[in-house]
Amino acid sequence: MSRLADTVFRLASRSLRVSLRQIPLGFSRAVSSSTLPIFIFHAVEENPKPYIKHLYDYHTPESFERVLDEILRNFRPLEDLSPQGIARAGADQFLVTFDDGLRSSYEVAAPILERKGIPSIHFLITDFLAGSSASRVEEKFKASLLKEALSHRSLRDQADVASILAHAGYVGAPEDALMSVRLADGAVYAEVAERLEIDMDAYFRADRPYITHDEAADLARRGFMLGAHSRDHPRYWEIGLDEQVEQTLRSMQHVQTAFGLPHRYFAFPYKNKGITSAFYDRTHDAVDLFFTTSGWGNRMNRQKVFHRVGLDSTGSASQALQSGWRPFPLSLVQ
Template identity: 75%
Template sequence: MASLSEIAFRLASRSLRATMRQIPLGVSRAVSARTLPIVIFHAVEEAPKPYIKHLYDYHTPASFEQVLDELLRHFKPLEDLSPEGIANAGADRFLVTFDDGLRSSYEVALPILERKGVPAIHFLITDFLAGEAGSQVEEKFKASLLVECLDGRTPAERAEVARILGGAGYGQADLAEALMSVRLADGAVYDAVAERLGIDLAAYFRQDRPYITREEAADMARRGFRLGAHSCDHPRYWEISLDEQVRQTRDSMRHVTETFGLDYRYFAFPYKNRGITPAFYERTREAVDLFFTTSGWGDRMNRERVFHRVGLDSTGSAVTALKCGWRPFPLSAIQ
């Protein structure tokens, strides 16, 4: 259950977004003329995968193309994706990023980006890259799949799932909410629930293969797209220690840089940079050129090599999302 402070923050954020959407895009671009709008996508699928359906929104190929067309009517794509090019770009340009390295970002989104002439950075979860189909996935993918599999289950089966979750400290009345709230450290709960429901998670994910392979990522780089690191196994950084934050960042960054022979080093925080302290940046300073997170865009936000982004997984208007995500100073302190 969310704390009172979390509820208050959500209400304040919702109110701020509603206010920002009333301001014309031209005003926000003029005020933040030296700030590059950066957007995030995840999945581009004809139909939602069950392991994504309850985790975040997705685009169909048609809606993804529509969003790109809308961006192209108002901005020019940033072509110089070097650290200097990103740092010095203004609000007349835009930058596309993809998080997680999902297979659809390569098979579906990449050809559309190429056809539209839109460069992009793809951030990869390094433990989930495989030379061949693998079964290791983000724990929340398991949660979403299990939520989907609850439909049609008997009351006895649902009671057993509730018992397993309650025994691990997740006793919410709503089973879907309980499954989605399990912390990374308690990931074994998903295996216990799957066993009770008769679901072979490893076999399922081997068959579906959510993530791209190393060969596919290398092909992205050969075709002119940039690659970055997105941690080793996508933890919530605020749930892990500083030492583990540093290890996840440095190890995944080294993996991407060395595997694909990169001369730049870009890292996107999984979820967001909540829980990050100055000590983290000090200990990773020599390992990363630019950091990326998810708090919006606006003047005075992109500082200390940390670049903020706006999520565009929703099939709504890209311009509306950018207006809602704008954070002019001093509101840039409220992310």
């Protein structure tokens, strides 16, 4: 076993030992050191899009390849992406996931993954899939786009934008204030865009941040797995139970119907904060596995919820694993 795989194995074993001390005997079957490291990426951009630049960390194609090579030196790609395959996978294997269905995940990342023989799951935000007149984009993309535009504008423009934002209750440097606008105050983006004479609708129609249905179908045809990532990417802890369930079931059904998927996988937008057992009661029959970027301490639905480690912001998988990876069984002791 390589050094990194060994570290993962030791982390898993440590949590296993802690777990076994604290949990009732009947649960011990669920605790295993063979826990699969699952990585999450969003964007792989040679030149970052202005609407992504201030929002996400991202890899360049070169840094993406480097981090994949590091992973490949230490782990084997998991080939069996069935629920059983994922649940049974060992700590010497790994799984790559991409969230949000951004265009670069299709145009840049997918060919690299194919060339290296790495299977992956791509979680799609169904209302954002491009190519239809109803397609929308993440509201925060507007903040990032406007922030980037503002950085090239005159002091006069910056003062005017600061004043628009202050009027809506967002004081301070305009570039910071823009990024802190709450979803409910989204109308302020339109005001700022008008002042800066930017047609955001036209911009996003032309640049198309997300993949289309056809491109998603192409991914599925080429052997990539698809999953759902909500209808429009809300923070689940800010919406009610009914809306959480609707977002989950509708997006899950959408990808199932559109792409005829063999398995039903759902990734929480952001994380699974705000999720209750009532949520799992109402979605249990419609989803095979859930994926989250945190919430490994959550006891609920531990057989079906998998933790993932973010790799957007680091060039070192080993560092990310050591600081961020918590094996699934740890949920039993939190």
